[in-house]
Amino acid sequence: MSETHTLYAITHSLYSGRARSYLIKNQIPFRELSTGHESFKADVLPRGKLPTIPTLVTPESEVIRDGAAIIEHFEAANGRPCRPAGPRQQIVSALFDVIGADGLLRPAMHYRWNFPEDNLAFVRYHFLHSQRDVPEREDKTEHMMGRMRHAAMIFGVTEQTQALVEALYLEYLDALNAHFEQYPYLLGWRPCIGDFGLLAPMYAHLGRDPHPARLMQQRATRVYRWVERMNRADQDVPEYFNAGTDFLPDDEVSDTLAAVLRVLAEDFVPETLASAECINAWLADTQPEAGAPAVGRLAQAIGTAEFTLRGETIKSLAQPYRFYLLQRVQDTYAALAPEEKASVDELLDACGMSAVLTTTLDRRIGRGENLEVWEA
Numbered sequence: 001m002s003e004t005h006t007l008y009a010i011t012h013s014l015y016s017g018r019a020r021s022y023l024i025k026n027q028i029p030f031r032e033l034s035t036g037h038e039s040f041k042a043d044v045l046p047r048g049k050l051p052t053i054p055t056l057v058t059p060e061s062e063v064i065r066d067g068a069a070i071i072e073h074f075e076a077a078n079g080r081p082c083r084p085a086g087p088r089q090q091i092v093s094a095l096f097d098v099i100g101a102d103g104l105l106r107p108a109m110h111y112r113w114n115f116p117e118d119n120l121a122f123v124r125y126h127f128l129h130s131q132r133d134v135p136e137r138e139d140k141t142e143h144m145m146g147r148m149r150h151a152a153m154i155f156g157v158t159e160q161t162q163a164l165v166e167a168l169y170l171e172y173l174d175a176l177n178a179h180f181e182q183y184p185y186l187l188g189w190r191p192c193i194g195d196f197g198l199l200a201p202m203y204a205h206l207g208r209d210p211h212p213a214r215l216m217q218q219r220a221t222r223v224y225r226w227v228e229r230m231n232r233a234d235q236d237v238p239e240y241f242n243a244g245t246d247f248l249p250d251d252e253v254s255d256t257l258a259a260v261l262r263v264l265a266e267d268f269v270p271e272t273l274a275s276a277e278c279i280n281a282w283l284a285d286t287q288p289e290a291g292a293p294a295v296g297r298l299a300q301a302i303g304t305a306e307f308t309l310r311g312e313t314i315k316s317l318a319q320p321y322r323f324y325l326l327q328r329v330q331d332t333y334a335a336l337a338p339e340e341k342a343s344v345d346e347l348l349d350a351c352g353m354s355a356v357l358t359t360t361l362d363r364r365i366g367r368g369e370n371l372e373v374w375e376a
């Protein structure tokens with residue numbers, strides 16, 4: 001039997017970048033296929049349940065849909081190589097995973113879709129070539145791109161909020177660049193789960209589409225290098241002298257990384273609070289059965305979270321997935337000893353992130369047959 005995994009993914013897809021990087025960094029052999037291959041519809045989709053990428057097929061023909069589930073599959077099997085041992089580092093790693101998977105969609109969509117002169121031909125190439133060369137391919141490409149073109153608006157970018165979205169992104173980019181002056185990865189000398197999550201928006205959209213990639217290269221070279229580094233199997237740290245090999249000792253979270261979290265908290269926290277309120281109202285209203293899918297795709301929106309930031313009102317799609325991942329942060333915290341909790345509290349307080357430990361949905365989200373589902 002072949003030991004090679006098949007990753008259904010595509011270069012310009014946000015969530016694909018997270019799983020791909022994990023496979024590369026952990027030296028797991030794989031080949032990548034687009035969903036345009038016959039095998040996807042015929043063999044994979046019935047078991048993956050939703051046509052989303054990334055979806056993995058293992059050498060044993062197991063189908064795993066969802067980037068977090070793909071990573072969890074290998075983490076569980078291999079002694080959790082990407083989870084640090086200390087409580088502060090574990091919480092920060094899991095938190096960056098949420099922020100990357102759901103907290104930076106606004107800048108990611110803005111910098112992809114609102115600069116068509118720079119980006120459109122490049123992006124169209126990828127949508128077109130994810131499909132076979134059949135006559136209806138051009139029309140389908142227009143349809144897919146038409147659907148995504150509204151994505152920036154759906155996540156809250158309007159004429160009114162655009163300057164704010166850009167200001168927040170640049171402050172974050174500068175803080176992250178300053179962090180990578182000290183270390184090549186978030187928690188030191190090797191990547192943690194949070195690095196992979198954060199890479200999702202930072203690779204396909206913000207680090208690769210022409211307009212934001214140039215911005216990143218010119219303004220935040222260290223961040224650009226991290227994006228490259230995350231797509232290489234080796235440690236890739238020639239510019240760091242006296243590099244170590246592990247996470248930082250003594251459960252340290254560097255001041256430079258805390259500074260990044262402080263910037264990110266400014267919209268991540270109010271958006272999380274507003275999204276929880278919105279989804280909880282929907283839960284009370286809808287009372288989904290236990291086991292019902294909790295996957296809010298763009299087509300099946302639950303509702304809009306509304307919050308105010310620096311005097312602007314932002315309206316953004318509320319997604320259960322944020323809370324599915326946030327449960328991991330909260331479950332990790334719940335299992336800590338009192339003195340460990342105190343140490344995490346101190347860190348998150350200082351970053352303005354305390355609310356991530358207490359903001360919950362009224363129903364938990366579990367997983368069954370490749371879908372996130374509402375628990376009882």
Ligand SMILES: N[C@@H](CCC(=O)N[C@@H](CS)C(=O)NCC(=O)O)C(=O)O
Nearest residue numbers: 013014015051052053054066067068
């Ligand atoms: N929670 C999933 C989300 C995957 C996802 O939404 N992927 C996008 C591409 S980046 C997709 O396949 N969209 C197609 C669709 O929703 O029909 C994950 O993290 O893997």
